[in-house]
Amino acid sequence: MKKITKIDEISKSQSSNIKLRVAAYARVSTDSDEQMVSLKAQREHYEKYIKSNPEWEFAGLYYDEGISGTKKEKRPELLRMIRDCENDRIDFIITKSISRFARNTTDCLELVRQLLNIGVFIYFEKENLNTGDMESELMLSILSGFAAEESASISQNTTWSINKRFQNGNYIIGSPPYGYANVNGEMVIVPEEAEIVKRIFSECLAGKGGSVIAKGLNRDKIPARRGNHWSTGTVIDMLRNEKYKGDALFQKTYTDNNYNRRPNKGEKDQFYCKNHHEPIVSREVFSKAQKLITQRAKSKTVNKNVYQNRYVLSGKIICGECGSTFRRKTNYSAGRSYIAWSCIGHIEDKNSCSMLFLRDGELKATYATMLNKLAFSRKIILEPLYKAISQIDEKSDLERINAIDNRLEQLTEERNTLVGLMTKGFLEPALFRKERNVLDREINSLTTEKTNLVMAFTDGTSQADEVKSLLDYVAEQDFIGEYTEEAFEKYVQNIIVNTRDELTFKMKCGLSLKEEVVR
Numbered sequence: 001m002k003k004i005t006k007i008d009e010i011s012k013s014q015s016s017n018i019k020l021r022v023a024a025y026a027r028v029s030t031d032s033d034e035q036m037v038s039l040k041a042q043r044e045h046y047e048k049y050i051k052s053n054p055e056w057e058f059a060g061l062y063y064d065e066g067i068s069g070t071k072k073e074k075r076p077e078l079l080r081m082i083r084d085c086e087n088d089r090i091d092f093i094i095t096k097s098i099s100r101f102a103r104n105t106t107d108c109l110e111l112v113r114q115l116l117n118i119g120v121f122i123y124f125e126k127e128n129l130n131t132g133d134m135e136s137e138l139m140l141s142i143l144s145g146f147a148a149e150e151s152a153s154i155s156q157n158t159t160w161s162i163n164k165r166f167q168n169g170n171y172i173i174g175s176p177p178y179g180y181a182n183v184n185g186e187m188v189i190v191p192e193e194a195e196i197v198k199r200i201f202s203e204c205l206a207g208k209g210g211s212v213i214a215k216g217l218n219r220d221k222i223p224a225r226r227g228n229h230w231s232t233g234t235v236i237d238m239l240r241n242e243k244y245k246g247d248a249l250f251q252k253t254y255t256d257n258n259y260n261r262r263p264n265k266g267e268k269d270q271f272y273c274k275n276h277h278e279p280i281v282s283r284e285v286f287s288k289a290q291k292l293i294t295q296r297a298k299s300k301t302v303n304k305n306v307y308q309n310r311y312v313l314s315g316k317i318i319c320g321e322c323g324s325t326f327r328r329k330t331n332y333s334a335g336r337s338y339i340a341w342s343c344i345g346h347i348e349d350k351n352s353c354s355m356l357f358l359r360d361g362e363l364k365a366t367y368a369t370m371l372n373k374l375a376f377s378r379k380i381i382l383e384p385l386y387k388a389i390s391q392i393d394e395k396s397d398l399e400r401i402n403a404i405d406n407r408l409e410q411l412t413e414e415r416n417t418l419v420g421l422m423t424k425g426f427l428e429p430a431l432f433r434k435e436r437n438v439l440d441r442e443i444n445s446l447t448t449e450k451t452n453l454v455m456a457f458t459d460g461t462s463q464a465d466e467v468k469s470l471l472d473y474v475a476e477q478d479f480i481g482e483y484t485e486e487a488f489e490k491y492v493q494n495i496i497v498n499t500r501d502e503l504t505f506k507m508k509c510g511l512s513l514k515e516e517v518v519r
Contacts, residue, residue: 021059097126187277246279322353364483365518375474466509
């Protein structure tokens, strides 16, 4: 039975002396003139509607325009409205429909739950749905799922249109690379930027690497496209960009089902258009630059492997901020030298990573402290862990894996039957989606359980051996942990530098142990 709620009734539950602070949210998907007219109409409608109710107080109109609505992070006004709700400036929100509010089911449910936790309800006009009256999230989940499907359908249509333009070679590059500008849909050379592009290629052919070229550009105070500093990665990307020789490779990246941009590694078709626009460098120069970059990369890989074998800590210290490894260096202070480890990301671009160096002695002393603590607490950490891992019931696991396989086969048949009934029109869409979600949840749950069981079955013995070896090592009589290269290499996978004051030692047995840096 349908449940209809008149939204004016919400105000009746409020104190007669306190007005309900009501805000409205509107959104259009593009910045076209037609959509701008739609936005104007929505603004006028909500402002008049809210102010016409004497029990309501107009708390503002929030609207996003000319941007994609598939992800909430790309909608600043929506996020501002949420912050105002958290700061107790809004009691109630009105919006046209779920698809206007959020086209991503996960985002929709997350935002609704977030607002419910602080007592703010949302009314969706099109669906006649008030989150304050919901006894469960089922209806919202179903409706927001339909909105997501609608968004996906629109996205598919747009993608088809774009692919056609790729194939015809008339796709307009909206954001050309440094050195070009978009003029009436055509890529046109920007003379002053083109000179910088030529300089980069010239210095590359002269034997300079990306890091040296970037430092020179920063030293000469040459602004990058958006005023940022030049980095090694930026320079290398430019040297590899085929657009500088006049060609264009379409669909280098694509948007996945979760609306995240990803590099295209064969998942989608790519189209290469030769002589697409006027080049900045010749094909010969571009080809020579590619050969030099490839040669330098191979040389660096060989040298890196040789370098990493020089010291036990090499390649095993990882920056928690940028993910780069640390490099061994000799520093000088007050006329004395000492060994330190510095983040390569910070060395190459201090603006992209702020992690400072750590002394070699600090790392080793912190490792020794961690090992001593592990030795003293082995009865409450290592021994129970070893006991749990070594007592894995392989027979029980195999039986459970077989049972999961049988159930997964049954669930797959049920889902296929469900799809068949829906296709033939024997099921209502809402019921179909509800039943399919139940099946999908059980399939995902069983698949995860099976993965964990298989991993435990195949890796359990190996992990137990690692734990036993570490347990025996720290349980030696009169053990006082000290740094030794042999023990570190045997028991430690890597070190994560969370901050200059905290490290995480990831042990090969699976433990992750945090420790304050010893100075």
